[in-house]
């Protein structure tokens with residue numbers, strides 16, 4: 092087995108690494124490939140990722156976090172900032188492996204007047220100093236809207252975004268000139284049922300993910316009502 096001599100060795104290495112990272116995500120059960128999946132939007136696709144499952148295997152998350160930390164190791168970092176539970180777990184792993192020993196803080200997501208919003212708890216605000224170096228960490232970047240809010244938040248506090256580290260980035264996402272390092276860069280095409288090449292080939296449609304949303308409710312408990 093030998094790679095074509097004309098192939099750029101750096102590109103080949105990046106391709107191999109991406110395959111390894113995809114394999115790791117597949118082992119968490121989060122990434123489904125070579126399938127024919129019905130999406131909640133009604134469209135069909137070949138690949139699917141269940142965001143909530145991405146950081147469920149601590150040793151995988153630690154390993155992937157260390158790869159992101161290694162990439163940003165040459166830059167001093169004071170703070171690692173994220174928002175959302177999955178990204179927070181990953182950001183802990185990145186910060187733990189970074190030579191600057193940055194602190195870890197997180198914003199909370201919410202909606203205000205139908206618009207997304209990220210809020211930094213008051214206790215964290217003094218930890219982001221003017222001129223401080225901040226690394227943003229995200230698990231999956233699909234539209235980039237959360238990251239853009241985090242960038243605005245950092246700039247509002249007069250600190251500086253050193254870079255953005257993530258597990259998965261849809262290649263179509265634009266995040267300005269800030270350096271983005273992603274373990275996987277991949278966007279999967281989605282098709283209208285009428286134009287779907289898998290439907291045309293007669294591949295059975297996997298409706299499991301949509302059905303699961305309708306058929307199963309999240310488990311929840313609550314305190315009894317006051318008598």
Ligand SMILES: [Zn+2]
Nearest residue numbers: 135287289290
């Ligand atoms: Zn189809």
